[in-house]
Amino acid sequence: MINAKVKPSKQKNKTNNNSFLGRWQRQISYAWHNVFNYFYQNIFASLLTILVIAISITLPTIGYLLLKNANQAAEQWYPTPNLTVYINKTLDSEQTNDLIDKFKTIAEVENVTYLSREDTREEFKTWSGFDDALDLLDENPLPAVAIVFPIEEAKSTDKLHDLQTQLKKIAGVDDVQLDDSWFTRLTALTNMVKSIVWTISIFMVIAVSLVIGNSIRLNIFARRQTIIVMQLIGATEGFILRPFLYNGIFTGLISAVLALILSKVFILQIDSTMLHVSDVFGTMININGLSWEESLLIVLFSMIIGWFSAFIATKKYLNKTVIAS
Template identity: 35%
Template sequence: MSEPRDSGAVFARPSWQSRFRMWLLGHREDSKRSLHELLRTPLNTLLTILVIAVAVALPTGLQVLLKNAEQVAGSFQGSSQITLYLKLDLPEAKGYQLTQELKRDNDIATATFQTREESLLEFKTLSGFGDALDYLEDNPLPAVITVQPTQLASTPEAAEKLLKRLRALPEVEEAQLDLAWLRRLYALMSVGERIATALAIGLGLAVILIIGNTIRLAIENRRAEIEVIKLVGATDSFIRRPFMYSGIWFGLLGGLMATILVTATIWWLDDPVRELAGLYQSSYQVKGLGFTDSLRVLLFATLLGLGGSIVSVNRHLKDIEPR
């Protein structure tokens, strides 16, 4: 007599690849559905995106302005050059030798030697007193070495240290360096960076509140739908997902609009800045957002949107329970 066989349905456990594909499909459908929900109210969506764009564009534009100020400071690093006035009795050969030694210094980019005769000729040309200087018996001007620090040594602190070191040389009578304006510029940029950081934090919190309030209204409008799907066993994570994608869409589109606003502003300012630079014999052009900077803005705005949606959904979804 044969053994009785077990009867009944046999359930196959899905593989992890199948579960992963279903997970991706669910996220894709939720992202599409949330985008369609935003497009159903285009005016309200556009106004929200514009508010987010302005809030993100303000600190971004200030960062671009500071970056251009740093480039302006770098383009005028020639003003950080150090002038060494050598002793009057120093032989010309010693001056050439000192110049060659300075060129080998790691903090010095270039060193140019000017003889006493060249200094006198330059003074005659620039001062307009050439005829009067012809009556002098001796040349009163010293030989000069013009030192240009490297880029790393051109900051106010580093240039000041280099000045003290060069001033202590036995061949040097006097050394001059004018960095007052550069110190003011660096101080202003430091203040500007603090302001930009504070502005980004403050407006970032404002964006989170704006998106959070928008998501809250969306949750209230779909309260009846949420109650029904909770009755049939939907989890909070399943209900939360479309609203989180709505926040992501708001942040992403707001960040994209912010990059457009900043780029348009830079384009608008380009011609006046170029004309102003031309008056100072400079070919400087305003630098806008690069590709990497644009990606950072988009990522920052998207994270703000996601953060606002998470805060709003976690707070208000718990209050909706089926009756």
């Protein structure tokens, strides 16, 4: 009775091993075994390849971090661009309120802060230091002021100037001042850095693809006899491709993790330098690294590049083999 119980169990295990899921698991295990076996057998060359790829990924990552922290520092140092509207002194309080309401109806305006003539007088006395001179005057020479804050979509230089022209045409407005010189320079500098980062990123993606593709070609060359034998015994193209594709994914994964570590080292290195800059500018500058979402995106993107490069290199070799045969 014991034997009768054991035999069905063996038959059941044999059936499970021959099922689609069992075959698929064995093929996946075989592919990863080949990846790790090749890595251990060529560990020095594999580590050099991973280091080169990691540095290639680190360069655009550092550029992105510099751009990200530069934008944050600019928002901290510089206020939001706004327009200062000088209201005619002949308007009474009701007319002034109607004028402020008219400003708020403009689509490009997000908020309006109103300063009465008394408010502007007090602010001028506080910031200029000429409070005694103003007290000698019989009449307040300063007009009422409305500070107009544009919406986010209207903060470009062209749209700010268009809004300035639109406000000047409103009756009761004497003048509109827009101090956008710093904003124009900052926008130009940010666009320049962004273009540089994108250019470096494109070149680095090409470099990573070439390095991974060359590494896979060397792997294929080292195992060319095995591939030929596998083709002769009827191995499918997917079965032959799978170890090389996993090798590309593995190389991209390890390289991306190493690149994230190098980027973190870079952030820690310049953090002390930024402390000195903070003392000079009199403001606290925090250097932010990559978020979890950004890190995950870099890892996934590197793995995709590794898979795609391995696929192109292996497919090209297999096509040549088919043509030659």
